Amino acid sequence: MSTLPFVENKTFLVTGGAGFIGSHVVRALLDQGAQVVVVDDFNDFYDPHIKEQNVVPFSEYPGFTLYRIDIRDMEALRSVFTLHGPELKTGGIIHLAARAGVRPSLKNPRLYLETNVTGTLNLAELAREFGITKFVFASSSSVYGDSPDAVPFKESQDISKPISPYASTKAMAESLLYTYSHLYGLQVVCLRFFTVYGPGQRPDLAIHKFTRLIHEGKPIPVFGDGSTRRDYTYIDDILQGVMAAIGYEEKAFEVFNLGESQTVTLARLIELIETVVGKKAVIDRQPLQPGDVPITYADISKTKAMLGYQPTTQIDAGIPKFVDWYMNALVKVPITP
Numbered sequence: 001m002s003t004l005p006f007v008e009n010k011t012f013l014v015t016g017g018a019g020f021i022g023s024h025v026v027r028a029l030l031d032q033g034a035q036v037v038v039v040d041d042f043n044d045f046y047d048p049h050i051k052e053q054n055v056v057p058f059s060e061y062p063g064f065t066l067y068r069i070d071i072r073d074m075e076a077l078r079s080v081f082t083l084h085g086p087e088l089k090t091g092g093i094i095h096l097a098a099r100a101g102v103r104p105s106l107k108n109p110r111l112y113l114e115t116n117v118t119g120t121l122n123l124a125e126l127a128r129e130f131g132i133t134k135f136v137f138a139s140s141s142s143v144y145g146d147s148p149d150a151v152p153f154k155e156s157q158d159i160s161k162p163i164s165p166y167a168s169t170k171a172m173a174e175s176l177l178y179t180y181s182h183l184y185g186l187q188v189v190c191l192r193f194f195t196v197y198g199p200g201q202r203p204d205l206a207i208h209k210f211t212r213l214i215h216e217g218k219p220i221p222v223f224g225d226g227s228t229r230r231d232y233t234y235i236d237d238i239l240q241g242v243m244a245a246i247g248y249e250e251k252a253f254e255v256f257n258l259g260e261s262q263t264v265t266l267a268r269l270i271e272l273i274e275t276v277v278g279k280k281a282v283i284d285r286q287p288l289q290p291g292d293v294p295i296t297y298a299d300i301s302k303t304k305a306m307l308g309y310q311p312t313t314q315i316d317a318g319i320p321k322f323v324d325w326y327m328n329a330l331v332k333v334p335i336t337p
Ligand SMILES: NC(=O)c1ccc[n+]([C@@H]2O[C@H](COP(=O)([O-])OP(=O)(O)OC[C@H]3O[C@@H](n4cnc5c(N)ncnc54)[C@H](O)[C@@H]3O)[C@@H](O)[C@H]2O)c1
Pocket: 015, 016, 017, 018, 019, 020, 021, 022, 039, 040, 041, 042, 043, 045, 051, 069, 070, 071, 072, 095, 096, 097, 098, 099, 100, 101, 115, 119, 138, 139, 140, 141, 192, 193, 194, 195, 196, 197, 202
């Protein structure tokens, strides 16, 4: 990627910067010559050791600062803004910290609400207080809910019927950020990520989990008959979209889909992983899970037209790259999700 003038020598707060997507974003920003302040609480949604490993290489960059802070803790957050607020005016806030995952959100909806909505409110309030304008937010394809007849999903579609607490919190956070853009001129870009994968993918997500279990010869839990479809997005394409969103300045509030605009069935995904791993999967068939949607499928025409987004890695090319990373990571550090 050539140097981006809206990134070089600017300072960004990246919440969730120790996580899967966050650590890729932090690396890309640092490599572009930005200063990066990360706020992450290293919680145990999955093995925090993985997050610790993610941030180790960043200590080599002089422009990197890490705060182990919970975004629900307003006073702790305020202390970060007191120290870095003036610098953040040049760059902005990239808000990726969240309780992720649809199914676990049914078990602990309050934690999802407090993290994903109150946490977002805390950041929006501090942005207002410290005069920071740029705010990029990680939303999700899950906001489109159970709408198989409305594919591919367009940003203009109704998102008032999310079917899991997780999806609901993402829709609420988008709405809250709209209010802050309207009232206080916060310049917000909401990016609706469609299932993201690639090196470092969260161990709870299907591609990572299936690769590990197939490799170990253990049964893989498959929800439904394998006909559910997902638009899987390779991390490099997500990074391309995040960088473009940072440079976007035309409107005070905008929403963009980040997907490949290509769907694959769960059954086909498993075949692809089997082929690359070189082993047959042992299927543990389970009923469809409440909160899961039958299909996600991104219409990316708006993102292409307004952000110049051009995704390049479709699933057939991305799975071998992921499995390659997984096998190499196994050799270096045994992953214990
Ligand atoms: N991975 C995907 O497929 C996907 C799809 C759609 C949207 N998203 C969104 O993208 C963002 C990043 O997802 P990810 O897959 O990298 O997940 P992740 O869990 O790897 O990263 C999230 C990070 O946020 C941190 N965090 C969580 N709660 C926090 C809190 N209260 N205070 C401070 N830090 C906190 C976690 O410790 C973690 O490091 C999330 O907002 C997620 O909802 C991800």
